[in-house]
Amino acid sequence: MNRPIVGVIGGSGLYEIDILENQKWVGIDTPWGPPSDDILTGEINGIEFKFLPRHGRGHVHSPTSVPYRSNIDALKQLGVTDIISISACGSFREEMEPGDFVIVDQFIDRTVNREKSFFGPGCVAHVSMAYPVCQRLASICQKASESIGVKTHPKGTYLAMEGPQFSTLSESRLYRDVWNCDVIGMTNMPEAKLAREAEICYATIAMVTDYDCWHPSHGEIDIEKLLGVLKRNTQMASELILKIPELVGVERPPCPFGCDRVLDYSILTPPEMRSREATDRLANIISRVQPSSSN
Template sequence: MTKAVLGVIGGSGVYDLPGLEEIREKVVESPWGEPSDALRIGRIGQTEVVFLARHGRGHRLSPSGINYRANIDALKRVGVTDLVSISACGSFRSELHPGLFVLVDQFVDRTVGRESSFFGNGCVAHVPLAHPVGPALQARIAAAAAAEDLPVHKGGTYVCMEGPQFSTYAESLTYKGLGYDVIGMTNMPEAKLAREAEITFATIAMVTDFDCWHPNHDDVDVASVVAVARANASKAARLVARLARDFPAEREDCPAGSHRALDGAIMTAPSHRDPNLVRKLDAVAGRVLGS
């Protein structure tokens, strides 16, 4: 059995993880480039927890400037098996109000120009992504929220836009009309890459605002988004701490198959694989490539 290691990526307003004990920082070198920041590794209860500030300390990186491949690769290299993404988002539904946590289970990727796969020419692979969120991990987050008396909404679709600008009014109305629930700028390609790395993924989407479709609210602005995110950071820390304290010691099989997502996924014959790309895949795909 594989030891369970819980990874946490903190988004806007979440640059640290209170409650993390016996902390050590580790700068992980990745063949995919530089991760957003050093990893903060410690424990909560008996669970090893690895925290990464998505935008870096001081919020240095824009959503489009984040090296998502390096981040996921670095987390994989230190043994992360399950990954929780804490992300600020806007809402398209009146009942999904600012301050609420939404446990989304679907994504629509509207980003452009981001590297969204570890694979490519010389080592082609196609992983299943119909269910990008690990159902068992999401259920554990929901149970932790109930134990901490933190209201959450389970289920929903997160549309990921490129940014860094917020939506136009026409875009906001379009996404609302399509039935999407929340909007953000960072969970894609994060969820795709986690699946390729066989890391089980789930999102805690912190609603910071109603997107600009709402007739009774002002345009979205950074000050209000960050204020709500910071106000909810302590609740997010409580939720993650409870999740970690109740986490299993050994990795659970994922009902969505994330723990073995690369089984049968690689199309390129061994004799035609690019050795340079294969070397870069040592952490992500070593289980199936024999690295």
């Protein structure tokens, strides 16, 4: 049985964490280019953690320019078994208030300008995204969130928009009233899809910063109050991360939902027909099912 290695992808406001033991920033190269930043490695109570600021330190990547494939490939190279995405979001629900955490269980992907798959010409695959988050990992995140006293919603649908602009009022009403979305953000797609292709369990903790523009109070935003919510959310996120080791455990059994074995039935191109260029590029992603490009 393997040991877990937990990857944490930090969103807006969460660019560094100071809670890891033996921490060190390491640079990683990938076939898709460099990731958003170096990756902070360390431990909490004997469990390995790898932290990656999605937008880079200093917030240098927009939601569209985040190198999603590079980020997931880099975490895969470091042996990450579970990714916890911590992301700021807007709320479509009165009861999902600023400061609340939502454990996302579904996504609607409205992004249009991003590379969404590792696979393509030379090696084709189609992975199932019916259940886009790992229910086991989501349950762990829910327990961790509740244990630190944050008002936690155990499920919710996340609308992923392209950005960088926010929604129009008509869009906001459509997403809320017709599509029944619960929160809105700009970054968890294609991140969740790529994690699934890489056979890494993935879960999202969406931290509510404000209501989207459907809400009557939206036009009266107090920037200081908004920044205060964002600061509190990031502080609580660090406390939440500290709770993860005791819930994850020291041994990592196979995922009961098959997240770590999805490529067993998803690659359509037989090994002998896969191009050398494609398998070289995919080496880190398909290493379990095709250990080397010569096979």
